[in-house]
Amino acid sequence: MKVIMSLLFFDMAFWFYLATMLFYFAYWITKKELLGQASTVLAIISTFAIFMMLLFRTKESGHAPFSNLYESMTFFVWVISIAYLIMEFKYKLRVIGAFVMAIAFIAMFATSKLPYRFQDIQPLNPALQSIWFELHVFSAFIGYAGFGIAFGMAIVYLIKARFEERKASNFLIDRLPFSNILDELSYKSIAWGFIFFTLGALVLGAVWANKAWGTYWSWDPKETWSLITWFIYAAYLHARVTRGWRGKKAAYVAVFGFLSTIFLYWGVSFVLPGLHAYASQ
Amino acid sequence: MTASEKNPIVKIIGGKIWGLFGSLKFTLFILFSLAIVSVIGTLLQQNQSLQFYIAEYGSKWTSLILHIGLEDMYHAWWFSMLLVFLVSNIIVCTIDRFPPKWKATLEAKVDVDAKFIKNLTNNHTIALQDEPQAAKEKIFNILHKKRYKIKEANNTEGVSLYASKGMIGRFGSDVVHVSLLLILVGVIVGSIFGFKDSGAFYEGEVTTIPVADFQFGIDKSWHGIPLPKVERQKKASAIQLKLDKFWIDYYETGQIKQYNSVLTVSDDGREVIKGKQIWVNAPLHYKGLTFYQSSYGLAYDRVKEAQFFLQDSKTKKAVGSPFQVDWNMPYDIPGTDYRIKVVSFVSDFAYDPTTKTIYPKSAEHNNPAINVEIYKKDGKPVGSPWLFYNMPELFTQIPGSNYELVFSGYKGIVYTGLSINRDPGTVIVWSGATLMILGCLMAFFIFHKRVWVHVRKGRNETEVHLGGMINKNKFTFEQELLEIVESIRGVKK
Numbered sequence: 001m002k003v004i005m006s007l008l009f010f011d012m013a014f015w016f017y018l019a020t021m022l023f024y025f026a027y028w029i030t031k032k033e034l035l036g037q038a039s040t041v042l043a044i045i046s047t048f049a050i051f052m053m054l055l056f057r058t059k060e061s062g063h064a065p066f067s068n069l070y071e072s073m074t075f076f077v078w079v080i081s082i083a084y085l086i087m088e089f090k091y092k093l094r095v096i097g098a099f100v101m102a103i104a105f106i107a108m109f110a111t112s113k114l115p116y117r118f119q120d121i122q123p124l125n126p127a128l129q130s131i132w133f134e135l136h137v138f139s140a141f142i143g144y145a146g147f148g149i150a151f152g153m154a155i156v157y158l159i160k161a162r163f164e165e166r167k168a169s170n171f172l173i174d175r176l177p178f179s180n181i182l183d184e185l186s187y188k189s190i191a192w193g194f195i196f197f198t199l200g201a202l203v204l205g206a207v208w209a210n211k212a213w214g215t216y217w218s219w220d221p222k223e224t225w226s227l228i229t230w231f232i233y234a235a236y237l238h239a240r241v242t243r244g245w246r247g248k249k250a251a252y253v254a255v256f257g258f259l260s261t262i263f264l265y266w267g268v269s270f271v272l273p274g275l276h277a278y279a280s281q
Numbered sequence: 282m283t284a285s286e287k288n289p290i291v292k293i294i295g296g297k298i299w300g301l302f303g304s305l306k307f308t309l310f311i312l313f314s315l316a317i318v319s320v321i322g323t324l325l326q327q328n329q330s331l332q333f334y335i336a337e338y339g340s341k342w343t344s345l346i347l348h349i350g351l352e353d354m355y356h357a358w359w360f361s362m363l364l365v366f367l368v369s370n371i372i373v374c375t376i377d378r379f380p381p382k383w384k385a386t387l388e389a390k391v392d393v394d395a396k397f398i399k400n401l402t403n404n405h406t407i408a409l410q411d412e413p414q415a416a417k418e419k420i421f422n423i424l425h426k427k428r429y430k431i432k433e434a435n436n437t438e439g440v441s442l443y444a445s446k447g448m449i450g451r452f453g454s455d456v457v458h459v460s461l462l463l464i465l466v467g468v469i470v471g472s473i474f475g476f477k478d479s480g481a482f483y484e485g486e487v488t489t490i491p492v493a494d495f496q497f498g499i500d501k502s503w504h505g506i507p508l509p510k511v512e513r514q515k516k517a518s519a520i521q522l523k524l525d526k527f528w529i530d531y532y533e534t535g536q537i538k539q540y541n542s543v544l545t546v547s548d549d550g551r552e553v554i555k556g557k558q559i560w561v562n563a564p565l566h567y568k569g570l571t572f573y574q575s576s577y578g579l580a581y582d583r584v585k586e587a588q589f590f591l592q593d594s595k596t597k598k599a600v601g602s603p604f605q606v607d608w609n610m611p612y613d614i615p616g617t618d619y620r621i622k623v624v625s626f627v628s629d630f631a632y633d634p635t636t637k638t639i640y641p642k643s644a645e646h647n648n649p650a651i652n653v654e655i656y657k658k659d660g661k662p663v664g665s666p667w668l669f670y671n672m673p674e675l676f677t678q679i680p681g682s683n684y685e686l687v688f689s690g691y692k693g694i695v696y697t698g699l700s701i702n703r704d705p706g707t708v709i710v711w712s713g714a715t716l717m718i719l720g721c722l723m724a725f726f727i728f729h730k731r732v733w734v735h736v737r738k739g740r741n742e743t744e745v746h747l748g749g750m751i752n753k754n755k756f757t758f759e760q761e762l763l764e765i766v767e768s769i770r771g772v773k774k
Contacts, residue, residue: 123532123536126560133562191721191725191726192725194721195718195722199718203714203718210707211562212562213573214564214571214700214702215702216710217468219322219327219355221323224319228315228319231319232312232313232316234312235308235312235316238309238312242305242306242308242309245309260316272324
């Protein structure tokens with residue numbers, strides 16, 4: 001029997017991500033330095049396993065490893081892991097790893113539950129054979145990852161801010177970073193996400209559509225939802241500098257933004273018809 | 282706001298409306314409205330037929346949908362209105378905020394005293410043993426090494442320095458706003474002067490490419506109010522397109538890999554592009570026109586060749602073997618003295634009794650029918666019946682003979698579907714998009730860092746006050762200021 005390396009690495013990565021998430025939670029609860037360091041090691045191994053999965057997938061399929069839902073979800077997990085590791089290295093805040101890795105694991109879980117036909121390697125249809133398509137997806141998914149992390153930070157912010165307001169104390173909540181740091185991290189992730197999303201989902205998507213179909217914008221549901229998502233994050237960026245909107249309300253906008261991102265990514269492909277229907281082939 | 286008080290518009294109509302359009306809350310309102318309204322457009326399928334909406338939502342809801350314009354909502358007046366609000370909001374905000382920001386940034390206060398610095402959120406006081414002049418120079422060098430631009434001023438108290446960097450970061454948001462306007466301008470230019478058409482092209486055939494012809498006029502259809510209108514008509518251009526070849530590449534699995542067309546373009550009778558291959562994602566450009574590979578299909582109005590056979594009208598048994606007849610070529614039926622010619626074909630037969638014409642109901646090959654002319658070999662016409670592929674019993678008897686003609690098959694002609702497009706707005710849209718990314722980079726990652734330093738002679742040492750301001754990213758700036766303070770102290774040793 002021929003072993004498909006990419007599927008093997010995917011399965012390995014799945015268990016590693018589960019372990020990583022559990023270790024980060026254990027570290028949050030116990031605050032044991034050993035567990036914290038083990039979490040980071042596990043996160044690096046998981047990221048490497050996913051990298052190997054993507055590498056083999058590229059070799060097996062002969063195209064960039066993000067041309068269907070199964071591949072692009074895996075790619076999303078990889079980007080969010082790398083972004084998190086950079087963040088951890090820069091800010092030395094290991095506790096938030098529990099939340100980011102929870103998002104990564106949920107994504108892995110959702111990917112593993114996709115119908116089996118998605119795991120099959122499909123040759124690319126004519127429209128997808130374009131460098132613009134590859135750049136479009138590549139950049140858009142970095143954007144999604146930024147929004148994903150920001151979502152995690154915004155949720156933690158909302159919890160933490162609530163406790164800070166009431167001056168309530170709880171050993172788990174006290175171990176979370178201060179709310180102003182969480183707000184800053186959420187903003188930073190959205191800033192990165194917004195640039196890559198604007199570039200990838202909107203600009204490069206438009207360039208690709210123009211090359212393939214001769215229209216850079218046609219209001220198909222996927223395009224429209226990416227614009228909706230863009231409006232929400234544009235609103236977030238304005239909310240942060242508006243008196244009465246900064247803080248909690250802005251955090252809610254960040255949460256809504258990611259829900260919109262999820263719908264843009266999954267909902268549109270499965271629920272609404274349009275040009276991007278190829279994603280559900 | 283002092284800036285808006287000087288504004289002539291505010292002087293005339295008062296500041297309320299101006300203030301509303303210039304507020305960030307209004308921005309949020311528009312952005313959320315656009316988001317919510319756009320969701321409706323993705324849930325309710327756009328630009329469908331009337332029948333579709335009636336079947337889906339019933340006639341009551343349909344009339345409401347049509348009344349509001351929900352069936353084409355991205356072009357509805359209220360959607361355009363939201364975009365106009367967005368544009369007004371951007372313009373008003375820019376007029377309000379940009380000039381004072383520009384002034385404050387360029388004409389920052391250089392000549393400050395120790396009190397000014399002590400009022401800054403981030404400030405430090407350092408005592409140095411150096412002479413004031415030497416201390417100032419050292420601080421100057423430290424800031425210079427960190428790539429600050431420095432100005433200095435002497436005052437009675439001592440010397441003050443103003444150091445800043447990343448000034449352009451301040452204007453990132455303005456760049457993004459202008460880029461958004463630019464993109465909208467590009468879209469408008471495209472919708473007025475752009476032109477899009479598509480058609481079926483057959484191998485070997487030459488087609489004259491139409492272009493849009495513009496006429497500016499007055500439209501009174503909107504409640505009798507005269508509005509400017511652009512009327513467009515198709516006009517034949519001097520450009521001709523010839524399809525040399527069309528083919529499809531397949532994967533080993535049988536899935537389609539690529540559609541390819543080879544095109545030759547002539548302009549004014551002169552061949553300008555010869556045998557250029559295009560495929561999906563690789564269009565052909567000529568004089569602002571772009572030719573895209575967009576679809577393919579079987580011709581609905583012609584065939585390559587048709588197959589017939591004769592049968593005895595009484596026994597219904599085939600006479601002789603089936604024969605192939607090329608399109609529009611007279612063919613002598615072997616063993617008879619009849620000659621036939623295939624003159625017409627429709628893929629989906631339909632008849633219009635008012636105009637008495639036969640036409641293809643659709644491009645699908647649902648009910649293929651073929652029109653043949655039958656002659657005696659001496660050239661005397663006998664008849665020109667339509668024969669139906671799906672209904673071989675109909676109209677088949679050759680008049681004055683025992684033969685029935687049966688239409689038993691055909692080889693279609695594959696056409697390539699090309700889109701032709703001219704959009705002078707795209708250049709503007711792409712410039713806007715590039716500018717938007719640059720603006721975002723400026724706004725998010727270039728921080729305007731400002732440091733004021735005041736050096737004066739104290740009783741027995743030199744007193745240095747240092748403070749700073751940043752527009753965002755406060756944490757890292759605090760760190761940077763501490764580093765600067767450390768190295769100033771370090772100089773002492």
